[in-house]
């Protein structure tokens with residue numbers, strides 16, 4: 001982990017080392033049931049501060065609600081989800097991750113909860129997504145609280161449609177370099 005001063009006023013960026021993975025598990029309602037040591041160190045929480053807490057504990061205000069709306073819709077449809085996420089640490093700093101979130105079913109097909117495994121994203125991916133998330137936040141600010149997540153999600157999906165891409169393919173393409181280096185894809 002290293003700290004850099006590249007933030008835009010909202011704290012300092014904490015970076016994962018290339019080999020580090022952050023892992024958490026939740027119950028079906030998004031309450032944390034497991035967190036690995038890397039997560040505790042990077043986010044700055046002790047285990048007892050995490051278990052049973054909603055995962056929005058580490059939500060960063062720069063993250064658009066529409067991104068989480070899309071995530072939950074995808075998970076609830078039974079699919080995995082890839083996302084570029086900015087999270088807050090306990091002391092007001094932040095870190096970016098490339099997250100892979102998957103539903104976890106038991107042998108009878110009953111939903112047990114969700115897993116998320118996160119690795120450090122490509123720096124160019126962060127640079128590409130920041131203005132997109134900023135625009136989504138602007139759209140959300142211009143809508144009422146209830147309508148905001150759908151409005152920004154719809155804007156994102158329309159933008160990606162223009163590019164002929166889904167959010168998942170877009171995120172994976174932006175991170176192709178780090179995923180290739182890890183032998184994860186491509």
Ligand SMILES: Cc1cc2nc3c(=O)[nH]c(=O)nc-3n(C[C@H](O)[C@H](O)[C@H](O)COP(=O)(O)O)c2cc1C
Nearest residue numbers: 025026030055056058059060068087101114115116
């Ligand atoms: C397995 C799993 C991992 C999640 N990881 C994060 C995360 O790292 N950061 C985050 O802000 N939300 C995460 N969420 C989503 C939160 O549950 C929540 O929907 C999101 O923070 C938006 O907060 P809100 O529902 O209060 O708007 C995760 C959800 C699941 C199921």
